[in-house]
Amino acid sequence: MTEYYLVDVKSISSNQRRSSFNENDLDKLARSILDSEILLKPLILNQTGPESYEVIDGNFEYYSAVRAKEINPRGGEMVSAFVISPKDQKNITEQLSILNAAINRTVSSPSIPINNTESDQRLSNLEAHVDRAIADIKDESRKEFQRLNNQITDLKTQLPQKIEALEVLNNFGKVELTLKLQMASIKGKTAEKIITSILKERKKQGFSSFSDVVKRVEGLGDKRMVAILDAWNGTF
Incomplete structure (x- = not known):
């Protein structure tokens, strides 16, 4: 079962080098994470040990979280993530492959003119979806903080x-x-x-x-x- 957690940044590793990404871009997202106190797109992690994780998807977001911790060690200590169970890893990997392929096709496809009404409706639907996703993530974050406070x-x-x-x-x-x-x-x-x-x-x-x-x-x-x-x- 895939679970949503707040994970300690220092317990995460990536097989992709930080130098693959532009430091200015990492810094911008890091400061946004600190200002909003949330990462909108949670990392997708594989648990490699009792307290260790590896990035399956979201290497750019991971290094932005690392940068956030460098800027503010306390405020950037934890990052939102989905931790994939071993039995779900194959399905999740396939799902990510399908999503990435679809995104690449969308980017490379020639633009097709659409009317403003249709465009506005799609934008409204996307904004509503993002708002729901943010609300869900904030709700999970509150539950996780409450659990830690109880402990x-x-x-x-x-x-x-x-x-x-x-x-x-x-x-x-x-x-x-x-x-x-x-x-x-x-x-x-x-x-x-x-x-x-x-x-x-x-x-x-x-x-x-x-x-x-x-x-x-x-x-x-x-x-x-x-x-x-x-x-x-x-x-x-």
């Missing part, structure tokens, strides 16, 4: 326990951290990558909050951090 509220109610969890991340050794991550079903190379990053970052400076952990530790995202805390619930 933050839950975390605040468990603050004493979470302080102890932060102590674990600041003080436990490699073996203890490995056991703790196993409780959240994080094992193997993924766990090793996270633990290595935790040990490296806390040598520089202790973690001051869970948002600080997510920001500095490679392989961790908001969802995975919440999953870890849920798994540790009641173990202190």
Whole structure:
């Protein structure tokens, strides 16, 4: 099933180079994204790991989102996207191929004169479609923000326990951290990558909050951090 999400820009990668696009164009769209607080055309992503994604369609939009994050790290932290499930990927790829081919044919076809009434009607229909699409995306964005706010509220109610969890991340050794991550079903190379990053970052400076952990530790995202805390619930 294809799902709409707000995805952390830093967790997304693209197999197309940024240099393929004009930096001025990227900057214009980036500033528009920041001003409107939304990307009108969400990215289409393939999930490659628990907290990692690759662009299937929308490379220009992706690099504009990257530029938006460079301009305003807080305001450009998240970008709207559709995440494609593995079973839907073939159908979505075919759909994109059909759409792109149709667009190319439209662009290359000779112009055919049409009367103003027909043109105005098509324009009105297009504007109505765009308005509905924007409304749907904003509604999904509000739901996603509400879900995150609810999670933050839950975390605040468990603050004493979470302080102890932060102590674990600041003080436990490699073996203890490995056991703790196993409780959240994080094992193997993924766990090793996270633990290595935790040990490296806390040598520089202790973690001051869970948002600080997510920001500095490679392989961790908001969802995975919440999953870890849920798994540790009641173990202190």
